[in-house]
Amino acid sequence: MARRLPSTPPVIPGFSPVHVLGSGGFADVFLYEQDMPRRQVAVKVLLDEIVDDRVRQMFQAEANLMARLSTHPSILTVFQASVAADGRPYLVMELCSASISERYRREPVPVSQVLSVGVRIGAALETAHREGVLHRDVKPSNILLTAYGNPVLSDFGIAATLGEADPDEPIGMSIPWSAPEVLADESRGTIQSEVYSLAATVSSLLAGRSPFEVPGGKNGAADLMARIDKGGPRPTGRPDVPPTLERVLAGAMARRPRDRPSTVMDLVRGFQQVEAELGLPQTPAEVAVEAWAVTTPSRPGEQTVVAGPGGTSAGVGSPTGRRARNRHALRGGTVASASQSVGTVHRTASTARGRRHPRAALVWATVLSAVVVVALAVTTAVVLTRGGGDTVPVVSDLRATAGGSAVTFRWTDPGLRPGDTFVVTADGTTSQQSGTTFVATGRPGVEQCIRVAVNRDGRTGTNSPERCGTIGGAR
Numbered sequence: 001m002a003r004r005l006p007s008t009p010p011v012i013p014g015f016s017p018v019h020v021l022g023s024g025g026f027a028d029v030f031l032y033e034q035d036m037p038r039r040q041v042a043v044k045v046l047l048d049e050i051v052d053d054r055v056r057q058m059f060q061a062e063a064n065l066m067a068r069l070s071t072h073p074s075i076l077t078v079f080q081a082s083v084a085a086d087g088r089p090y091l092v093m094e095l096c097s098a099s100i101s102e103r104y105r106r107e108p109v110p111v112s113q114v115l116s117v118g119v120r121i122g123a124a125l126e127t128a129h130r131e132g133v134l135h136r137d138v139k140p141s142n143i144l145l146t147a148y149g150n151p152v153l154s155d156f157g158i159a160a161t162l163g164e165a166d167p168d169e170p171i172g173m174s175i176p177w178s179a180p181e182v183l184a185d186e187s188r189g190t191i192q193s194e195v196y197s198l199a200a201t202v203s204s205l206l207a208g209r210s211p212f213e214v215p216g217g218k219n220g221a222a223d224l225m226a227r228i229d230k231g232g233p234r235p236t237g238r239p240d241v242p243p244t245l246e247r248v249l250a251g252a253m254a255r256r257p258r259d260r261p262s263t264v265m266d267l268v269r270g271f272q273q274v275e276a277e278l279g280l281p282q283t284p285a286e287v288a289v290e291a292w293a294v295t296t297p298s299r300p301g302e303q304t305v306v307a308g309p310g311g312t313s314a315g316v317g318s319p320t321g322r323r324a325r326n327r328h329a330l331r332g333g334t335v336a337s338a339s340q341s342v343g344t345v346h347r348t349a350s351t352a353r354g355r356r357h358p359r360a361a362l363v364w365a366t367v368l369s370a371v372v373v374v375a376l377a378v379t380t381a382v383v384l385t386r387g388g389g390d391t392v393p394v395v396s397d398l399r400a401t402a403g404g405s406a407v408t409f410r411w412t413d414p415g416l417r418p419g420d421t422f423v424v425t426a427d428g429t430t431s432q433q434s435g436t437t438f439v440a441t442g443r444p445g446v447e448q449c450i451r452v453a454v455n456r457d458g459r460t461g462t463n464s465p466e467r468c469g470t471i472g473g474a475r
Contacts, residue, residue, distance in 0.1 A: 010084035044091040059089040074124040076154040101140035119283040122268035138197035139177040176210030192257035199252030207236040231255030244431040392461030400469030407469035426450040444472040
């Protein structure tokens, strides 16, 4: 079938068209040059023949969504959105050099780079999920590279609010990276289906093909859907991909959603743990964390501990009650703020100066400084004592379920804290993870055995009793 010609770029005040960058079924993307500030941008323009009131509403929703999320460093930045004089809606975005999909089929992408992409895009997805939004089309071609080579997630055009997808609304899907339940029309998309799609995308970048693609075989839509429905993705086939990473990907692409990690953040931590195993610098997972300040402190300058989705931080009660938004690099630990406690001392000293003689104020400031030093020393001692004296929890209910090509081990979280990990020992090798599922692959008839312990503050506790399962049958 002949491809259509791109539409004519619209007249946009303050922008000059250069040339077309790409065409799709619903929009064209053009390179424009912005007059002020002078820079090149990508402009997505909807096709005139599809624009109606409903499409305009959808486009406006996409623009608002992208603007809300694009402050994340791994989500494509949107500069402007409007409707051209000819009635076509357009979106002005940062210009990216290429899609990562243009590379992975051409040449092997280093494992270190793929892991970094997985962590960064996973953090972007986790941020969207915390905002109540599903992307619903995670795939290599929707991961673009900025001029500095950083990956960013694009195209939230078929995104849906969590739990609010219209069951009668048709959605687009990319078969090679879609979860089985989505392809079977059993689900409109969930966090677990996004976990699957991210794992399928990472697998593609490693293997140079989509997970269920058979080199030289039949890879039509029906063929791929049949293989995806049966589950069990093909290994990447690369000798430099560690078995730990193969297991992480297999677990995230489990046939049943409940067998996958419960959040994208769990999958991201799995990628970070593989980085640690390989001796690579750990890629930070940047996730926006909301912290709510208490409106009325009990006493002036009193500290209040507030909790956000990513951890606990110490903060000073805000007299205005405004919600403060902070960005933290999550590495599985607790977020601590030292500057806020210093601010408390400054305010307290300032209050003292306003009520006392200057010399008395100096004395009070000196006393307060000494108190702060002592308090910090005591706090440090308490933290060190607590870290060394806690009992590390023990996994006691390790279970095994066998399938045709793998054994899936599961256990109940015995009470992990932020920063704790599970240490899994299998075939004489150990790996660390935060999820409560471990998948061991192999040939039918092979027995797989594992033990699981908890690592807390660098100390590994007692192993669970060994549990074994035979591929093709469990015990």
